[in-house]
Amino acid sequence: xxxxxxxxxxxLRRQDPxxxxxxxxxxxxxxxxxxxxxxENFTSPAVLxxxxxxxxxxxxxxxxxxxxxxxxxxxxxxxxxxVERAELLFGAEHAxxxxxxxxxxxxxxxxxxxxxxxxxxxLGLPYGGHLTHGSPANFSGRWFDFVGYGVDAETxxxxxxxxxxxxxxxxxxxxxxxxxxxxxxxxxxxFRDIADEVGAYLIADAAHPMGLVAGGAAPNPVPYADVVxxxxxxxxxxxxxxxxxxxxxxxxxxxxxxxxxxxxxxQMHTIAAKAVAFGExxxxxxxxxxxxxxxxxxxxAAGLAAEGLVVTTGGTDTHLITADPAPLGVDGRDARxxxxxxxxxxxxxxxxxxxxxxVRLGTGAVTTQGMxxxxxxxxxxxxxxxxxxETETQKAREEVRELAxxxxxxxx
Numbered sequence: 001x002x003x004x005x006x007x008x009x010x011x012l013r014r015q016d017p018x019x020x021x022x023x024x025x026x027x028x029x030x031x032x033x034x035x036x037x038x039x040e041n042f043t044s045p046a047v048l049x050x051x052x053x054x055x056x057x058x059x060x061x062x063x064x065x066x067x068x069x070x071x072x073x074x075x076x077x078x079x080x081x082x083v084e085r086a087e088l089l090f091g092a093e094h095a096x097x098x099x100x101x102x103x104x105x106x107x108x109x110x111x112x113x114x115x116x117x118x119x120x121x122x123l124g125l126p127y128g129g130h131l132t133h134g135s136p137a138n139f140s141g142r143w144f145d146f147v148g149y150g151v152d153a154e155t156x157x158x159x160x161x162x163x164x165x166x167x168x169x170x171x172x173x174x175x176x177x178x179x180x181x182x183x184x185x186x187x188x189x190x191f192r193d194i195a196d197e198v199g200a201y202l203i204a205d206a207a208h209p210m211g212l213v214a215g216g217a218a219p220n221p222v223p224y225a226d227v228v229x230x231x232x233x234x235x236x237x238x239x240x241x242x243x244x245x246x247x248x249x250x251x252x253x254x255x256x257x258x259x260x261x262x263x264x265x266x267q268m269h270t271i272a273a274k275a276v277a278f279g280e281x282x283x284x285x286x287x288x289x290x291x292x293x294x295x296x297x298x299x300x301a302a303g304l305a306a307e308g309l310v311v312t313t314g315g316t317d318t319h320l321i322t323a324d325p326a327p328l329g330v331d332g333r334d335a336r337x338x339x340x341x342x343x344x345x346x347x348x349x350x351x352x353x354x355x356x357x358x359v360r361l362g363t364g365a366v367t368t369q370g371m372x373x374x375x376x377x378x379x380x381x382x383x384x385x386x387x388x389x390e391t392e393t394q395k396a397r398e399e400v401r402e403l404a405x406x407x408x409x410x411x412x
Contacts, residue, residue: 009023009024030042030409031404031405031408031409031410032343032400032401032404032405033343033344033345033400033401033404034343034344034345034366034379034400034403034404035345035365035366036344036345036346036361036362036363036365036366036379037345037346037347037360037361037362037365038180038208038234038319038320038321038347038360038361038362038364039180039207039208039231039233039234039347039362040233040234040362040364040365041211041233041234041235041236041237041364041365041368042237042365042368042369042409042410043233043237043238043239043273043277044237044276044277044280045410046276046280047237047238047239047273047276047277047280048273050239050269050272050273050275050276051239051269051270051272051273052269053269053272055074055075055078055268055269055271055272056268056269058071058072058074058075058268058269059265060072060075060076060079060265060266060268061259061260061264061265061266062259063079063255063259064076064077064079064080064083075266075268075271078268078271078272078275079097079098079266079268079271079275081275082095082097082271082272082274082275082278083095083096083097085275085278085279085282086243086245086274086278087245088282089214089278089281089282090210090213090214090220090222090228090245091220091222091223092222092228092245092246092247093246093247093248093251094245094246094247094248094250094251094254095243095244095245096108096243096244096245096246096254096255096258097232097241097243097271097274097275098258098259098263098266098267098271099229099241099242099243099244099258099263100241100242100263100267100270101231101240101241101242102132102205102207102229102230102231102242103130103131103132103242104242104258104262104263105229105230105231105242105243105244106130106132106140106203106205106229107132107139107140107262108244108254108257108258108261108262108263109203109227109229109244109254109257110140110143110144110174110203111257111261111262112227112250112253112254112256112257113173113174113201113203113226113227113250113253114144114173114174116143116144117143117144117145118144118145118172118173118174119144119145119146119147119170119171119172119173120134120140120144120145120146120147120172120173120174120175120176121146121147121148121149121163121166121167121170121172121174121175121176121200122134122146122147122148122149122175122176122177123148123149123150123158123176123177123178123179123182124148124149124150125148125350126150126350126352127148127149127150127151127179127181127182127350127352128151128179128180128181128182128322128349128350128352129148129179129180130178130179130180130205130207132205133146133148133176133178133205134146134148147166147170147172149162149163149166150162150352151182151352151353153352153353155313155314156312156313156314156352157184157313158182158184158186158187160187160190160194163175163191163194164194164197167194167195167197167198167200168197168198171198171199171200172198172200173200173201174195174200174201174202174203175191175194175195175198175200175201175202175203176203176204176205177191177202177203177204177205177221177225178204178205178206178207178208178229179205179208180207180208180349180360181320181322181349181350181360182320183297183301183312183313183315183316183317183318183320183321183322184313184316184317184318185209185218185219185317185318186204186209186219186221188202188204188219188220188221188223188224188225189224191204191224191225192224192225201226201227202224202225202226202227203225203226203227203228203229204221204224204225204227204228204229205229205230206221206228206229206230207229207230207231207234207242208234208235208318208319208320209235209318209319210228210230210231210234210235210236211234211235211236211237211281211290211293211319211364212235212290212293212294212318212319214236214278214281214282214286214290215235215281215286215287215288215289215290215291215293216287216290216291217287217290217291217293217294218290218294218317218318222245226246226247226250227244227245227246227250227254228244228245228246229242229243229244230242230243230244230245231243232274232277234319234362234364235290235293235319235362235364236277236281237277237280237281237286237364237368238273238274238276238277238278238281239270239273239274239277240270241267241270241271241273241274243274244258289367289368292367292372293319293363293364293367294316294317294318294319295372295373296363296366296367296371296372296373296375296376297316297318297319297320297321297362297363297376298315298316299373299376299377300321300361300363300376300377300379300380301315301316301321301323302315302380303376303377303379303380303381304321304323304380304383304384305323306380307328307380307381307383307384308327308328308384309323309324309325309327309328309359309384310323310324310326310327311323312324312351312352312358319362319363319364319367320360320361320362321360321361321362321363322349322351322358322359322360322361323358323359323361324351324356324358325358325359325387326356328384328387328388329387329388330387331348331356331357332348332349332351332356332357332358332359333348333357335348335359335387336348336359338386338387338390338393339359339383339386339387341393341397342382342386342392342393342394342396342397342400343396343397343400343401343404344379344382344383344386344396344400346359346360346361347359347360347361348360363376365409366379366407368409369404369407369408369409370407371403371407375403375407378403379403382396382399382400
């Protein structure tokens with residue numbers, strides 16, 4: 001813990017010891033367990049500093065140079081920095097950095113391009129589609145007519161022929177490409193071709209791979225999609241939040257869809273933290289990090305397969321792995337609980353073509369900690385050992401604690 005963090009913790013302990021205990025316990029949890037959730041990461045101390053800055057006090061409805069409140073001079077500079085850095089980092093003509101989350105970014109994209117009742121083609125929920133891709137429990141499924149495409153039963157890869165056929169048959173207003181559980185690169189050029197054939201907008205929901213895109217370790221959807229929605233956390237290692245990238249022709253529509261249509265005041269401390277993260281992501285060190293994330297994911301996937309789990313699509317191109325633990329005698333839900341008890345924190349997920357649930361893992365956080373392929377191989381062994389024999393849980397927990405201790409997320 002840095003000196004600054006120690007001072008802040010001391011202030012909170014005096015002011016609100018009950019909450020201080022919660023935050024200290026969470027810090028201990030993160031420092032003694034393995035964070036294998038694909039959507040999580042550790043931000044830098046600089047990002048955390050921006051999140052705790054005086055900009056947290058500032059109300060800044062509107063956009064730089066056109067605010068509804070006074071005193072926004074520094075807020076305007078911070079937001080312009082975030083916008084300029086995002087545009088440069090991803091090669092976009094326009095960036096909106098105000099979205100509070102990935103879901104709110106998608107909502108704004110739909111609001112900019114669609115009207116209630118429009119038909120939208122997106123990856124079906126059983127195959128890794130997000131809630132905002134048509135779930136009946138979500139605004140997307142209530143307001144729009146979603147048609148779901150799927151993956152090939154044999155390979156687990158997106159069935160692009162089916163995507164084209166469905167597009168021709170349903171003539172959607174928009175085609176969405178992106179997933180929360182698809183471990184392979186998406187062919188954005190092919191999606192662009194399909195969307196153009198039927199006169200549809202192409203929306204890329206790149207929440208998961210966008211950090212890899214920043215580091216040159218994954219294809220960039222910006223040249224192909226009309227609108228790109230993303231999160232600023234996950235592999236990008238920024239604060240929890242969203243962003244939208246688009247061409248200059250859609251800039252005004254996107255901005256108005258964010259504010260005033262779907263959101264109120266911008267969270268200026270978060271926007272400042274986004275600016276910090278974009279700056280960090282433009283460095284050679286981040287490029288090396290992004291490529292190591294992929295190398296680690298491939299090593300972890302290979303280790304899991306060697307231990308008997310069925311890795312979907314046979315591997316990964318990204319930070320993300322999905323696998324079926326059934327050959328070890330456990331389903332995804334039980335696996336998540338057992339592994340949590342052993343200090344390995346991950347998610348369960350739907351598996352294509354069946355009712356079974358698998359596990360979803362990511363290597364963003366452990367790579368930030370400095371782990372490499374050797375550690376990934378050992379993690380795969382520990383994970384499989386716990387799933388085979390629940391009696392191995394305590395032994396694995398001790399080794400996980402030792403491993404996490406050798407690679408602290410925030411070294412002293």
